Amino acid sequence: MGITTKFKTVAGAAAAALGVFALASAAMAQGKAVPVSVSVDPAKTGPVINRDIYGQFAEHLGRGIYEGIWVGENSPIPNTKGYRNDVLEALRKIRVPVIRWPGGCFADEYNWRDGIGPRDKRPVRVNTHWGGVTENNEFGTHEFLDFTELVGAEAYVAGNMGSGSPREMAEWVEYMTSDSQSSLANERRANGREKPWKIKYFGIGNESWGCGGNMRPEYSADLHRRYQTFVKAPRENPVIKVATGANVDDYIFTKVLMERAAHTMDAISLHYYTFTHSWEEKGPATGFNKDGWVSTLKNALRMDELVTKHSAIMDQYDPEKRVGLFVDEWGTWFDQEPGSTPGFLYQQNTLRDAHVAALTLNIFHRHTDRVRMANIAQMINVLQAMILTDKEKMILTPTYHVFDMYVPFQGATPVAARVEAEPFTHGDTTLPRVDVSAARDTSGKLHIALVNLDPDKPARVTTEIAGVKPRAAKGRVLTADRIDAHNTFDKPNTIQPVAFSGRVEGGKLVFDLPAKAVAVVAVD
Numbered sequence: 001m002g003i004t005t006k007f008k009t010v011a012g013a014a015a016a017a018l019g020v021f022a023l024a025s026a027a028m029a030q031g032k033a034v035p036v037s038v039s040v041d042p043a044k045t046g047p048v049i050n051r052d053i054y055g056q057f058a059e060h061l062g063r064g065i066y067e068g069i070w071v072g073e074n075s076p077i078p079n080t081k082g083y084r085n086d087v088l089e090a091l092r093k094i095r096v097p098v099i100r101w102p103g104g105c106f107a108d109e110y111n112w113r114d115g116i117g118p119r120d121k122r123p124v125r126v127n128t129h130w131g132g133v134t135e136n137n138e139f140g141t142h143e144f145l146d147f148t149e150l151v152g153a154e155a156y157v158a159g160n161m162g163s164g165s166p167r168e169m170a171e172w173v174e175y176m177t178s179d180s181q182s183s184l185a186n187e188r189r190a191n192g193r194e195k196p197w198k199i200k201y202f203g204i205g206n207e208s209w210g211c212g213g214n215m216r217p218e219y220s221a222d223l224h225r226r227y228q229t230f231v232k233a234p235r236e237n238p239v240i241k242v243a244t245g246a247n248v249d250d251y252i253f254t255k256v257l258m259e260r261a262a263h264t265m266d267a268i269s270l271h272y273y274t275f276t277h278s279w280e281e282k283g284p285a286t287g288f289n290k291d292g293w294v295s296t297l298k299n300a301l302r303m304d305e306l307v308t309k310h311s312a313i314m315d316q317y318d319p320e321k322r323v324g325l326f327v328d329e330w331g332t333w334f335d336q337e338p339g340s341t342p343g344f345l346y347q348q349n350t351l352r353d354a355h356v357a358a359l360t361l362n363i364f365h366r367h368t369d370r371v372r373m374a375n376i377a378q379m380i381n382v383l384q385a386m387i388l389t390d391k392e393k394m395i396l397t398p399t400y401h402v403f404d405m406y407v408p409f410q411g412a413t414p415v416a417a418r419v420e421a422e423p424f425t426h427g428d429t430t431l432p433r434v435d436v437s438a439a440r441d442t443s444g445k446l447h448i449a450l451v452n453l454d455p456d457k458p459a460r461v462t463t464e465i466a467g468v469k470p471r472a473a474k475g476r477v478l479t480a481d482r483i484d485a486h487n488t489f490d491k492p493n494t495i496q497p498v499a500f501s502g503r504v505e506g507g508k509l510v511f512d513l514p515a516k517a518v519a520v521v522a523v524d
């Protein structure tokens, strides 16, 4: 399937007019709309969008787990068996399909035995990666896996290949998945869980090139082969084995892993974070200018090149595409919020993050042949979070709203969508003006996501759907007056989606898409 975005100069412009009055006035205030043509061809389809690309990552880092998810049964914060009710409800609403835990870098120092048994007897460790704070291990294997069941998500457990032994890894898997009468399975029962859990994904290490052991790819490939040998979930309760893979554009890493170990893995991971400029110059999460908007979106769009090139290497060793490429850490990484605890990676989340999320999800929709799982970093209070909490208060971020709007794409079949428009240029940077993704859900309904990257100009998006005479298109749009609009604990609804619709003109759908906006519509 070819889903392409083509740039071309299109003469003329049309006036903006929106289905929602408030948006119409906002769009008119922004000035003339730039014409954009979109052609959708429902006959050209790609492999199904695995709903697991909407996965989340929750590490023992800052307030991601403690306070974010777990407050304990005796907390005054309303909770179910220790898990915050407000967070549970919010996560269920966006149908979180899978959660990765316990790290990240934390995973490669984690001994699973620290997190089982009576909570008051669990050892206290130092979280050496993240702020040097004490980790009392109140949240361990049972707490995580029960949590996934409460949310309705699958579990992705990351094993320790950095500082742990193959025996530790093997025993953890047996403890979680065995229905036998082995001592480990009975220990699980004694700790309160009769039935084995279903562990859909198991990670053999994390970032072995860095915090997970500073390994060369050759050594990492050999260790992967060795450790995974002992990961023996029962045949009737198997796990998908994920090899720790490359950072950003380290194509050699992917090549070596595939060459030497592809036959011992089901998937290989890729990590890519979006900074405003670079690791050294991450930039502020709020209060940035147009340059910060543009360079961040440009960096986010690099995901397409990375996935394309890593996939091409994988194709050489696995032309049948058996091995998945799991982007199990992605998202924005900015300077942490002034005044927040060092090492906790707490950052605000703006309309810019919403654009990064939407553009990245659209890219994943175009690579469903390989990208069959992904985990945004991280779910709560860390990096590009869905949810921010301040003790008993909770807010939903613009990124959350994108995940909510994109729910119809989970499990849908992507269809070809082509965009023609003059590109958006700022200084030396040229970006696509509007990015589009289209897919049919399992009931056959067509959904279209439209992202306007231009912070100033609305777009008049004329959409033709081959072989279809649309009657209407309705959905929601997320936009705001400011590029760094965000929600705060005092003003939790500054930015949230509102109703949005297109109109039919000459058999085509016309959308008046505001500047700096993400919209998702269902077509009738």
Ligand code: AHR
Binding pocket: 059, 103, 104, 105, 106, 206, 207, 329, 377, 378, 383
């Ligand atoms: O998500 C934060 C950290 O980023 C993870 O612990 C690590 O895997 C990555 O470098």
